[in-house]
Amino acid sequence: MGNKCRRRRYEGVWGVLYIFYLVGVGLNLTACWFLVKTIVAVVLGRPKPKHSEFTEALLSFLSPKVLEVETAPTNDGCIVLANHVNWSDFVIDICLVPRGVYVSRNVLKFLFFPGSIFRDLLFGDCIFFKRGNKESKPQLYKQVVDKVNEGRSVIVYPEGTRNPSRKKMNLKLGLVKLAFKVGAPVYVSMTSNKETICDEHRKLVTIGVEIRNKKSNLIKPGDYDGLDDFIAEVQREWDRLWDDIIIAPS
Numbered sequence: 001m002g003n004k005c006r007r008r009r010y011e012g013v014w015g016v017l018y019i020f021y022l023v024g025v026g027l028n029l030t031a032c033w034f035l036v037k038t039i040v041a042v043v044l045g046r047p048k049p050k051h052s053e054f055t056e057a058l059l060s061f062l063s064p065k066v067l068e069v070e071t072a073p074t075n076d077g078c079i080v081l082a083n084h085v086n087w088s089d090f091v092i093d094i095c096l097v098p099r100g101v102y103v104s105r106n107v108l109k110f111l112f113f114p115g116s117i118f119r120d121l122l123f124g125d126c127i128f129f130k131r132g133n134k135e136s137k138p139q140l141y142k143q144v145v146d147k148v149n150e151g152r153s154v155i156v157y158p159e160g161t162r163n164p165s166r167k168k169m170n171l172k173l174g175l176v177k178l179a180f181k182v183g184a185p186v187y188v189s190m191t192s193n194k195e196t197i198c199d200e201h202r203k204l205v206t207i208g209v210e211i212r213n214k215k216s217n218l219i220k221p222g223d224y225d226g227l228d229d230f231i232a233e234v235q236r237e238w239d240r241l242w243d244d245i246i247i248a249p250s
Helices: 013-044 051-059 089-096 106-111 115-123 134-149 174-182 227-247
Strands: 008-011 065-069 078-082 100-105 126-129 153-156 186-191 204-207 210-215
Touching: 008 013, 013 051, 013 089, 013 115, 013 204, 051 089, 051 115, 078 134, 078 174, 089 100, 089 186, 100 106, 100 134, 106 115, 106 126, 115 126, 126 134, 134 153, 134 174, 174 227, 186 227, 210 227
Parallel strands: 065 210, 078 153, 078 186, 100 126, 100 153
Antiparallel strands: 008 204, 186 210
8 A cells, every 4th residue: 555656746736736636537537447447347257346446546646655554443334533634535544444435525426426426336435415404314324324234434524624733623423423323333543644645725735745544442332331431432532543643743
């Protein structure tokens, strides 16, 4: 995972163009290409491309130097809480979490069209929802539970918005509460230096950034007497990794 690509930076107009390239080619056309590869494989009777091959192809557009990736604490279906920083999240996090599935707003479904449709058809790795619409929550929750029951790792950004700073934000707990209700285990997956890879506001993209990923202990609802205790443990693990991977490197 990752490579020894020479570090280089795109800024200003070039930075904006690379962000469009990342979205248009990296996140969109790559999915289209894997659809073609899958069709060819089926016609020729060959093995179909794997999801891991697809995510590695996405990662090549940013080529981070991955210094550390901790092993996931479970191979079963679960909910994974990840730190949300910028556009690079949609390339990096799914490469660091086995059998990952993104939860994202509907607007990204249309932004990445038709790639968003193709990757879901091929790998089932996206759940889209209408943000701010309470009526859409039951359907979102059902999709999350279905993916967990399929043995997938559902990646959630509990901060609710991009946070490129080193200041912790309050976590939105809707899917954490759902995890407790349905008995789904939870862990935290936190990655350093994503703010260096992509900065939309400053129009900067840096290739070959060194990153580290650490994962928390597995937090099982059945180990806690009530929801409050479960949430408190989730928060403790989030805070521990935040201090270790986000604050400590400074």
